[in-house]
Amino acid sequence: MIIVPEKEIAGLMTPQAAFEAVEKVFGAMARGDAYNFPVVREALGEGRQYGFKSGLDRVGAVLGVKAGGYFPGNAGRGIPNHQSTVYLFDPDSGKPTAVVGGNLLTALRTAAAAAISIDRLARKDAKVLGIVGAGHQSAFQLRAAAMVRGFEKVIAWNYHPEMLPKLGEVAAEIGLPFEAVALDRMVEAAVIITITSSPAASLMDAHVAPGTHLACMGTDTVGKQEVEPALLARATVFTDELAQSVTLGEAQHAVAAGLIGESDITEIGKVINGDHPGRTDDDQLTLFDGTGVGLQDLAVAASVVDLARAAGSAIEVDF
Known part of the structure; x- marks a missing residue:
């Protein structure tokens, strides 16, 4: 062994x-x-x-x-x-x-999943990366995302703003300007990663512009929630595993509210295998529900x- x-x-x-x-x-x-x-x-x-x-x-x-x-x-x-x-x-x-x-x-596998979703679903011209959350996992998310798109700036928000400078140091290490912002400034981002452990939504529908790709990585338990359910109703939704997405992932809330159903969610493996086109136009909102699978x-x-x-x-x- x-x-x-x-x-x-x-x-x-x-x-x-x-x-x-x-x-x-x-x-x-x-x-x-x-x-x-x-x-x-x-x-x-x-x-x-x-x-x-x-x-x-x-x-x-x-x-x-x-x-x-x-x-x-x-x-x-x-x-x-x-x-x-x-x-x-x-x-x-x-x-x-x-x-x-x-x-x-x-930490590495969670960041990898978000980066895969960005690589497969985000607009090729994405220049501004938004991050909601500044805990331990956020640094891994930033580094992995920077591997797959040529971002020119990082903007970030955290419930405890005193934690943001540490994330800014990681951005500086990889040569990206960093700015701590209010949540309504997330409309400037072409890609948004949410990585919190919140029991209530922080990112709202009004905070996200058309054409954005969201990687929602923090909700992996019944009751957790990072984004407003209306965002999933507006988006083309992808996930790692459908069964977890609808029961304990970010989609649990939109499904419970009747805004989307299981048939509205696609496992990202189908995009990887060429069985689903993924993003089809630049105005399309895409969302990856990363629940974390064994x-x-x-x-x-x-x-x-x-x-x-x-x-x-x-x-x-x-x-």
Whole structure:
């Protein structure tokens, strides 16, 4: 069995490698070659959450589970609040093949999903990137988005504005001007990424101009909400997995209000595979509901195992 500790991940997995792994598995999902198992989530009290995401990629021969959750007391312990580990198994025998640190991989795979949606759905001439949210994940989102479009400026809003300068530092690192703005200034953005953990919508229909692409990445649980449901009614809506989108993703609210139905949502893997045209004109509003699926975690974990083997840094144990 291979072990890839958390401390080794940063030296192995790049945003580009994560992009490639996630795009491949999204395509496999749309073809029916890969599927996710039901998600298990449990509230442990005092804000702690724990759960399991798992699935099988038949073509990629990847079977596994990510176990982890959110532990708000970890900040005082000097470790990330989000803690997770990925376990991989041989799909033919069930024998365990790898244990991989999942904290950084989770951030990279989430950013990769948004970047894939931008690459496939945003206007080619997009110059202004808007970001709603300035937490830990926002920096990964900014870097991944900058890989796929030649943005000339970043504008951002956060409920706690004192957090925005740190995101501005990331923009400066990649050579992009940065401005903290009010939410109504998001009409200037051709691409908007929402990455919050809000229980109520912050981005409204009036804040988004025609032709914008939205990547809604923060809603992954029943009750969370980042954008006004009217935005989904106006948009052509895509997602990573339809079942999660309508039950615990951003679409849950628009579906519950009767503004859209399951048939109005397309899995982005169909665009990747060439079975759906994606954006069809420059005035079209497109929206990606990124709910986060277990197969994303398994795909990047399997990729980092291969990278560790190639680099000679994989730890092999007899298990």
